[in-house]
Amino acid sequence: MLKVIHAADLHLDSPFAALSPERAAQRREELRRLPQRLADLANERQADLVLLAGDLLDGARCTRETALELARALGRIQAPVFIAPGNHDPYTAASLYAQPIWPDNVHIFTSPVPEGVVLEHLGCTVYGAAFTREHPEQGVLEGFHAEANGGLSLMVAHGNTMGEDYGGITPAQIGDSGLTYLALGHIHQGSGLQRAGDTVWAYPGCPEGRGFDETGDKGVLEVTLDGGQVQAQFLSLCCRRYEILDVDITDADDVLSWVERSLPARTQEDILRLRLVGEGEISPTLLARLERALAPRCYALEVQDRTRAPRQLWARAGEDSLTGLFLAALKDCPEGELRELAVRFGLSALEQGEDVSP
Numbered sequence: 625m626l627k628v629i630h631a632a633d634l635h636l637d638s639p640f641a642a643l644s645p646e647r648a649a650q651r652r653e654e655l656r657r658l659p660q661r662l663a664d665l666a667n668e669r670q671a672d673l674v675l676l677a678g679d680l681l682d683g684a685r686c687t688r689e690t691a692l693e694l695a696r697a698l699g700r701i702q703a704p705v706f707i708a709p710g711n712h713d714p715y716t717a718a719s720l721y722a723q724p725i726w727p728d729n730v731h732i733f734t735s736p737v738p739e740g741v742v743l744e745h746l747g748c749t750v751y752g753a754a755f756t757r758e759h760p761e762q763g764v765l766e767g768f769h770a771e772a773n774g775g776l777s778l779m780v781a782h783g784n785t786m787g788e789d790y791g792g793i794t795p796a797q798i799g800d801s802g803l804t805y806l807a808l809g810h811i812h813q814g815s816g817l818q819r820a821g822d823t824v825w826a827y828p829g830c831p832e833g834r835g836f837d838e839t840g841d842k843g844v845l846e847v848t849l850d851g852g853q854v855q856a857q858f859l860s861l862c863c864r865r866y867e868i869l870d871v872d873i874t875d876a877d878d879v880l881s882w883v884e885r886s887l888p889a890r891t892q893e894d895i896l897r898l899r900l901v902g903e904g905e906i907s908p909t910l911l912a913r914l915e916r917a918l919a920p921r922c923y924a925l926e927v928q929d930r931t932r933a934p935r936q937l938w939a940r941a942g943e944d945s946l947t948g949l950f951l952a953a954l955k956d957c958p959e960g961e962l963r964e965l966a967v968r969f970g971l972s973a974l975e976q977g978e979d980v981s982p
């Protein structure tokens with residue numbers, strides 16, 4: 625049985641520009657420590673192999689010091705580590721990957737054409753390729769087929785299964801590759817295990833969210849290969865989560881206490897975007913009050929007002945129109961929540977509004 629830790633898209637030295645300067649500096653520091661956590665995890669789990677599928681460095685922003693810290697952390701891993709540079713950290717003669725800072729257990733692929741490294745003691749061959757520019761002319765699997773040598777065939781690569789730019793990879797190419805497992809990087813949302821033909825592939829997603837387009841728990845995949853059987857387990861590695869929470873304030877008498885009650889119990893470490901939705905009127909003063917009151921409950925918070933103004937529900941009851949007839953008919957019904965709801969849904973449908981939530 626072979627145990628692999630598969631990670632990608634660390635984007636070290638990302639700027640976190642949307643946060644306050646103080647928070648952004650903290651987040652950059654937390655991200656810089658990500659390789660340490662990755663190394664600890666690989667050793668704790670006693671991984672046989674670590675595959676890093678590109679975009680480890682966030683482009684030219686990444687400093688030599690950060691690359692040195694990455695190299696030191698990877699050097700602590702007791703297993704061989706393979707790196708396939710991606711579109712944000714392509715391998716060039718001037719890149720940090722070309723500097724003599726990498727420890728002996730780290731193999732960096734440098735060619736856009738896949739190369740194989742045979743690991744006899746593990747009974748497998750690890751293929752890999754590098755982006756050598758941001759937009760390669762062809763994807764890594766173009767014309768590729770793994771050699772049949774009786775062992776497991778793995779590949780680590782950066783590439784895009786969702787389009788032709790950034791090294792497009794098609795399901796047909798994966799199915800024809802002869803690989804047992806294809807460890808991909810580029811898409812920041814974890815894919816879970818996917819299959820094309822006899823080949824299993826996955827994106828682990830980025831191990832640390834960097835914005836509200838990278839929400840929820842983030843980490844790496846622990847992939848076990850037992851003959852042709854491939855299984856994977858998601859292992860969380862992130863310091864913090866980005867979360868988006870919609871709170872409907874339509875029925876709130878006191879918006880502040882309503883929102884306070886709606887927050888999940890544990891948001892202290894989260895970067896939270898709270899969106900107020902439904903019907904209501906939120907003044908700038910109230911918005912500022914909400915932000916002040918709730919800020920201590922999160923690591924960072926932004927509040928967005930997405931409410932719509934309360935409707936004068938019965939205003940058109942006298943009108944000589946379908947809406948007028950509908951309202952007049954409902955006016956004869958007993959008052960109460962049900963009638964209110966019927967009016968809202970009905971008006972919404974008549975106006976062909978999209979939002980019919982009560």
Ligand SMILES: [Mn+2]
Pocket residue numbers: 679710711712782809810811
């Ligand atoms: Mn990428």
